[in-house]
Amino acid sequence: MSRSRLVWIGLVALTWAAMMSFGGVAAETVMLYPNIFHNAPASLERAREFLTISGPSDYFPPLGASVVLLGIAATVLTWRERRLRWWVVAATGVFVACEFLFSVVFFWPRNEIMFVDPVGTHSPQYLRQVAEEFVAGHRVRLVGGAVTAALAFTALLRWARRDATRGR
Numbered sequence: 001m002s003r004s005r006l007v008w009i010g011l012v013a014l015t016w017a018a019m020m021s022f023g024g025v026a027a028e029t030v031m032l033y034p035n036i037f038h039n040a041p042a043s044l045e046r047a048r049e050f051l052t053i054s055g056p057s058d059y060f061p062p063l064g065a066s067v068v069l070l071g072i073a074a075t076v077l078t079w080r081e082r083r084l085r086w087w088v089v090a091a092t093g094v095f096v097a098c099e100f101l102f103s104v105v106f107f108w109p110r111n112e113i114m115f116v117d118p119v120g121t122h123s124p125q126y127l128r129q130v131a132e133e134f135v136a137g138h139r140v141r142l143v144g145g146a147v148t149a150a151l152a153f154t155a156l157l158r159w160a161r162r163d164a165t166r167g168r
Contacts, residue, residue: 003077004163006077007074007077007078007081007084007159008159008163010070010073010074010077010078011074011077011078011084011088011152011155011156011159012156013070013073013074014067014070014071014073014074014088014091014152014155014156015149015152015153015155015156017063017066017067017070018067018071018091018095018145018148018149018152018153019149019152019153020063021060021063021064021067021095021099021145021148021149022145022146022148022149024056024059024060024063025060025141025142025145026142026145026146028056029138029142032056033135033138035047037131037132037134037135040114040124040127040128040130040131041122041124041127041128041131043131044114044115044127044131045119047115048115048119051115057111064095064099064100064103067095067099067148068092068095068096068100071088071091071092071095071096071152072092074088074091074092074152074155075088075089075092078155078159081159083158083162084155084158084159087151087152087154087155087158088151088152088155090151091147091148091149091151091152091155092148094144094147094148094151095144095145095148097144098140098141098143098144098145098147098148099141099144099145099148102137102140102141102144103141106137106140107134107137107138107141110130110133110134110137111134113126113127113130114127114130114131114134
């Protein structure tokens with residue numbers, strides 16, 4: 001398989017995964033979060049009851065890992081292409097910072113408090129505060145996902161334009 005074809009596949013895969021991740025976060029924002037966070041702590045208890053079989057923690061970690069791995073692969077594949085290199089590096093970096101590192105530091109402890117610690121461990125006031133912090137911090141994740149998808153898509157478009165001008 002040609003190097004050009006590998007770059008194309010890498011960029012398409014990265015863009016697809018980044019858009020899937022952003023789309024999932026956006027859907028979660030408008031469909032799940034209003035129900036989960038509208039009246040904490042009662043809404044948190046209902047969310048615990050509802051999300052027993054599957055939930056965001058089953059979807060986002062494997063998808064996030066694929067975005068990171070595809071970002072690394074696309075970085076390696078596009079390294080010789082100066083016009084693409086920094087778009088891909090930036091997409092991968094934004095995702096790692098906003099989706100992974102920020103989640104580990106900010107969201108995971110709050111998820112633990114709201115959804116793992118036994119009911120009654122924390123006061124209602126504290127749970128409301130944690131839920132408000134979670135929703136406010138979620139904007140970073142939402143913007144990070146949008147920026148990641150836009151950067152990956154820009155790299156893909158630049159590569160497609162290059163191929164089109166070369167008559168491929």
